[in-house]
Amino acid sequence: xxxxxxxxxxxxxxxxxxxxxxxxxxxxxxxxxxxxxxxxxxxxxxxxxxxxxxxxxxxxxxxxxxxxxxxxxxxxxxxxxxxxxxxxxxxxxxxxxxxxxxxxxxxxxxxxxxxxxxxxxxxxxxxxxxxxxxxxxxxxxxxxxxxxxxxxxxxxxxxxxxxxxxxxxxxxxxxxxxxxxxxxxxxxxxxxxxxxxxxxxxxx
Numbered sequence: 001x002x003x004x005x006x007x008x009x010x011x012x013x014x015x016x017x018x019x020x021x022x023x024x025x026x027x028x029x030x031x032x033x034x035x036x037x038x039x040x041x042x043x044x045x046x047x048x049x050x051x052x053x054x055x056x057x058x059x060x061x062x063x064x065x066x067x068x069x070x071x072x073x074x075x076x077x078x079x080x081x082x083x084x085x086x087x088x089x090x091x092x093x094x095x096x097x098x099x100x101x102x103x104x105x106x107x108x109x110x111x112x113x114x115x116x117x118x119x120x121x122x123x124x125x126x127x128x129x130x131x132x133x134x135x136x137x138x139x140x141x142x143x144x145x146x147x148x149x150x151x152x153x154x155x156x157x158x159x160x161x162x163x164x165x166x167x168x169x170x171x172x173x174x175x176x177x178x179x180x181x182x183x184x185x186x187x188x189x190x191x192x193x194x195x196x197x198x199x200x201x202x203x204x
């Protein structure tokens with residue numbers, strides 16, 4: 001629908017990057033996910049993770065080869081990247097991370113993720129008359145890393161919205177560079193809300 005409106009206005013949106021997974025309900029990934037929640041990466045191990053990635057990723061050979069090389073490099077440097085995962089001990093690790101997070105950091109993460117979703121949904125209706133706004137959003141790296149994976153669902157009523165905010169909060173607190181990326185997209189969305197005409201001029 002958004003792409004149709006943009007095309008009608010003469011705006012050519014960039015193609016969306018396909019998600020890495022073939023589909024979210026891949027059996028191998030569901031079974032691995034259950035093991036990760038219970039025992040964590042310490043219990044599953046790298047080989048089981050690699051096998052599940054090969055079964056579930058849309059382009060497994062390139063992606064898995066990159067993961068394997070990164071894992072080997074870390075081992076040669078004396079590091080265990082699996083043990084450094086936020087899911088090292090499953091839900092226990094995530095619970096401990098949230099429990100031991102400084103109150104201010106946790107509140108900031110929840111607040112910024114909620115604000116970002118609010119701004120996103122304030123902008124989406126405006127794309128009917130300003131399709132260039134959607135073009136700017138899609139071009140940002142956090143469109144794929146955040147908006148498509150959770151940001152667009154965070155305002156849904158019930159458990160889906162709560163899960164989306166929880167996922168974004170964990171990513172904000174744990175993934176290197178993720179919080180900085182979201183803050184950058186927040187700045188972009190605030191700019192587009194206050195000066196939507198700038199979106200068009202930015203691409204002329």
